[in-house]
Amino acid sequence: MELSQCIALLRKRWPWFVAFTVAGVAAFGVMTYFTTPVYEARAQVFVSLRSSDNTVELMQGGNYTAKQVASYTELVTSPRVLDPVIDELGLDESAGSLAARIQADTPKDTVLINIVVSGEVPTEAAEIADATAQSLSDLVTEIEQPQEGGDSPVELSVVREAAVPTSLVLPNTRLNLLLGGMIGLVVGFGVVLLRERLDTRIRSHEDLRTVTDASVIGMVTYDEHAPDHPLIVEESPQSPRAEALRRVRTNLQFITLDAERRTLVMTSAIPGEGKSTTSINLAITMADAGSRVLLVDADLRRPSVSKYMGLEATVGLTTVLIGRIEFPGAIQPWGNKNLHVLPSGVIPPNPSELLGSARMTELLDQLAAEYDVVIVDTAPLLPVTDAALLARIAGGAVVVVGAGTVHRLQLAEAIYTLETVGAPVHGIVLNRMPADERSGDSYRYYEYEPETPEGPPKGRIGLRQRGIWPGPKPDLPKHRRSGVDSDQRRPPEDHPAQDHGSDLAPASSGMSALEQSGDPTMEQKV
Template sequence: MELQDYWRTVRRRWRLVLGSVLVVIAIAAVWTWTTTPLYSSSTRLFVSTSQTDENSAYTGNLFATQRVASYADLVTSNQLAERVAGELEDADPTTVRGQVTASAVPETVLLEITATDANPERARDIAQAYAEQLQVLVEELETPNGKSTAVIKATLIDDAEVPTSPVSPQPLRNLALGGVLGLLLGVGLAVTRELLDTSVKGADDIAAITSAPVLGNIFSDTDAKRAPHEVLFTATPWAEAFRVLRTNMQYVDVDHDQKILVVTSSLPGEGKSTTAVNLAVTLTQAGQKVALVECDLRRPLIADRLELDGSIGTTSVLIGKVSADDVMQPYADTTLDVMVCGQIPPNPSELLQSQAMEALLDDLRSRYDVVVLDAPPLLPVTDAALLATRADGAVVVVSHGHTTRDQLSTAIERLDSVGATTLGLVVNQTPARKSASGYGYGYGYAPLEETPQSGGGKRRRR
């Protein structure tokens, strides 16, 4: 992945990144405010020799500098911890040793001892006791046998003081680190999910599977829940998306007249019935005589979707009970004729590949400009593939971010294997871009308003 790909991934999955940041910050906040505050107190010792002349003093200073590092190690020794524990009340040598650290100040003969405890007074007492006991221990170790004066001595120069503020936890630092870690975690999860996500998300994914064109992108819109005759005859992005689809279909396979179209998808729930209904209504707006036939005889939806009588329909015609004219229902105030499913039959596949179905299509072809067949999905059953062989082509609906590349590839292979023509694909539930919607509302959909003009006239603006 290139840097631009990472940026697109973060923009597409910003909710995951933001959620990770908030979760990690929340964890850091809980940990910060539930952790017992710790206080730290420090003291310093000056290590020196007893040399008096200049040359000896220089040599002694080098010797003392080397000794400081050794004294720092003495601070964590068991012997010194036992001495300090004896000076303090209710102190355990092992516990005390774990509360203290020592370090030599670089390029000096200073030794800094730091003690940490939940009680600020206790921290001071531990640091002070360690400094005093270390002085005694150094004097004992550095006094030669038979002598009464130590070659090197440690002098306490800074007494330990009671700390006024805790050194841990640090709320601002912890929250900042939590935000950074959350951001890294969120970006990592977003990239991982992107790499593992095999869903179709654009024309590039489709182009890698089939040479069939993308006929339209249907954006996610609340208008999809409204009745087609209400929304498609108004100026909305949803309606415009289907007008674009209608226009694009005029340029598909221009050498052949596409009169019977199968609208299908890979799996249920990808929006093929909604697309079929809205496409049929949109075609009537162009002055074409259109018939919508529900051929999904397993899970019919159109009767409820369009609030039509679902008692008789395609099934009734195929078994010879009624004619096509008897079951055709006009939809609302449009010129669309709709043939709903009717009763659900026990043998849908046999009915759809029967001679009666072929005769029905021939009849509708002779009487309508366009016939839209709402077919079942391609992967669960073979009904759509069978219908596509008798139609002039199939339009496959793809759900953005849900249909996987393997599912779409298998669906296209189903059509190719029976010799059917894939006219194109419609990407449903495409995320709306701000730039696209801004152009639509700012240019194509804004009503004209009248504003007063000097001199009593009026001018119109958008």
């Protein structure tokens, strides 16, 4: 992994790294708290020969002493040295356990012996160090005594008595916490890296590039309230998600389609990626731009367009396909006069046969001749073949990819399904993208509140009056009750549904911002 990729991973998953680092520090902090404190006391012994007036004897004695120092150092932890110490201090331990607490070493090119004793009690450690040094001196004097009698030629002198230690040797709190943080950071990086390698879900534009070369025509941020408020272009026309959908609309204009058939089949790999809400909002943005748009709910498995848009779904596409009614009688106007909807109709037992029939091909030709753009919302590609059949008829499809929802293998299989039937992918809409705070700031710079001193109220109040916003209507003053009632979202029985210019069609918020307020800055924005 390159350095840039590591930095990108750190920025993307920094809460994980922080959590693991804090956990490492906490774990080592707990371990430090429960670690038994250890003190060290140090005594020092000097090894020498007894004084002599002969220079030659002094040189020979010095060489002898240097050679013997290593042996004397090994004697420090022997039972003959430690047993007297245990008896003198009344210690409740064996010579072996006491030897584990004592270390002896000789600095290079010296005749000094350092005796280091560790213990939980500072005073006890100092007493053991002094007693061990004295016991070693007595033992060397005894074993070095000549056989013919007399004084030992070797003399061990305690040149540094042990001081009572005041600082801990173990645990080293600062070192432990630093080590815990480093270990936590390394473990966190390993876990995050392993998770990234094992997680095959599509999360970014880079992940898409590993699956397909199809153009990404838009990225729409995630909104957890989208299922409850799907008409984001109507409810929050200046939100980042609405702006992203307008960019999708703009990018679709550059896609090479048959000039005589501008039919967009909207689909996804699996359910739950947001294809229906994307189709609805895309249709609204295109209608707001002045195009005559027809939105067809061709998801005959789980239709949702009519539910989201508040339309009657019993008469629709299936009714037309079985020949009970002509398509103008099943189409319902919505919003301004540019947007019309063909609901799904009654769910049939054979959706694939109906959508793949010659009648469906003929119907799409007729609809394409009547409208500037026909947007067809279909079922996901992997569960059923409906979308592949319609994409083949229409000559391609726009695939909605839910970030964090679909896996790479699933998307690859969906793309392959379209390629198998000869339907190209016109573009990909990356939906449910995590919100970027920086881009959110740039959007908020351009947000505005249009002044509407006259005309129907806008925003949520106007949406409630037109039956678009869920919930009860607010109790408004009489001078603001000029909105269209919610029961006028579809024409009554004495007004044929095919009368697309009916005055009962409510105006969408996008067009009302242009036509009713007359604010030129708003026109430039849209």
